[in-house]
Amino acid sequence: MGRDAELPPLPEIDGEDPLITIAPKPPKRPRAPEAISPLAQVNEATGDESASPVAPQEAQSKTPSPASMVKDRLVKPHPLIAGWIADHERRRREAKTNRDPWSYRTAPEPHTDLDRRRFRILDALFRALEARGAKVSESAQGQLSVTIDGQTIEFQVREKARQVKVVEGEGRSAYTRTKLVGTGKLTFxxxxxxxxxxxxxxxxxxxKPLETQLPAIIDRLFEGAVILKDWEExxxxxxxxxxxxxKRRAELQRVAEENEKRQAKLAELAGNWQTAQTMRAFIEAVKAVPHDANATIADKSVADWLTWAEETADSLDVSGGGPQRLFEVLGTVKAARSAWSV
Structure with a gap:
């Protein structure tokens, strides 16, 4: 059957035989189960994971994109837009019921897709502005405006037009003119x-449609209000x-005019003083002549006439009252009220 296997002898061990213990291998530590995402739920039948319909709080608080500000359908429009739509429909109904052919031909056209899109954009813009405390209104001329912190800014959203050359008429009567046509693009x-x-x-x-530009438009309107506020201040x-x-110039003018008038008044008083001196000397010379003081002349005695003459001379002379009397007279002189002093 073959030869016996030859095994080499084991090495000799010094001292006592070592104790060898044979034990089963310890089991591996089980792995911790992976955390299940709150966005996933397990199908008990198949074990598959699928996205949960409930979004986490972080996803719910995410800022919406600019395009999501504009609704796909205008179910409940802003009061201003609702008024436009109602007025448009009213004028169309009136034109249809009117027997005048001209009224029927001039009836407003139905709203186009661009008109309805413009309404949706304006609706989102109005509501976003009012959510930040602004007030949107419309003037009698149909101009839109927003009032922010007391500052009013007028704006518009309209279809961009371009000029094209069109040929009118036929044959020799044909001519070319410039016409504005819509581009199908909106502009703010x-x-x-x-x-x-x-x-x-x-x-x-x-x-870059206008819907995506609404946040920048809103920020610019509020920046404009700050600009107008600073400009007003x-x-x-x-x-x-x-x-x-x-007022400073008016005061300088008043002082100059007043000073000029007082100088003229002072010169007048000085002239009156000289006149009074001459009158007194003249009266004294007249009194030195022998006369009948009781004689009556023009219902007055000579003595009364002399008294009147002396009082007249005294009325012209303010020097008798000293400096106080002189400056009281000059103090009554004022400059005329001018437009500068208003």
């Missing part, structure tokens, strides 16, 4: 001047400086 324009060299018009493109400060300068 701020009509209020916001200072500076800014292009306040946003035209949509195929890659700047104009108020300029007006205050102007008023202060106007």
């Amino acid at each position: 324009a701020i009509k209020t001047y916001l200072r500076g060299r800014h292009n306040e018009e946003r035209l949509e493109t195929d890659k 700047e104009r108020a400060r300029e007006h205050q400086r102007y008023e202060a300068e106007r």
Whole structure:
């Protein structure tokens, strides 16, 4: 059957034989189960995981994209837009019921897809502005405006038009004229001047529709309100400086006019003093001549006439009252009220 296997002898062990223990291999530690995502749920029948219909709180608080601001359908429009739609339908009904052919031909056309899209964009814009405390209104001329912090900004959303040349007539009577036609693209324009060299018009493109520009438009409107507010305060400060300068010049003019008039009055009083001196000397010379003081002349005695003459001379001379009397008279002299002092 073959030869026996030859095994080499084991090496000799010094000392006592070692104790060898044979035991089963310890089991492996079970792995911790993986955390199940809150977005997944397990199908008990198949064991498959599928996305949960309930989104986590983080997903719910995510800021919506600009395009999601605009609804696909305008179910409950903003009151302004609802008024436009109702007025449009009313005019169409009136035109249809009117027997005048001209009224029927001039009836407003039905709203186009672009009109309805414009309404949806404006609805989203109005509601976003009002959510931030602004007030949207429409003027009597149909111009839209938003009031932010007391500042009013006019704006519009309209279809962009372009000029094209069209040929009218036939044959020799044909001629070419320029006509505005719609481009099918919407544009947003701020009509209020916001200072500076800014292009306040946003035209949509195929890659950048107006819906995606609404956040930037809203931010620009609020920036415009800040610009107008600062401008208003700047104009108020300029007006205050102007008023202060106007009053300063008016005061200088008043003082100059008053000083000129008082100088003229002083010269007049000095002339009156000289006249009074001459009159007194003249009266004394007359009194030195022998006369009948009781004689009556023009219902007055000579003595009364002499008294009147002396009083007249005294009335012209304010020097008798000293400096106080002189400056009391000069103090009554005032400059005339001018438009500068108003």
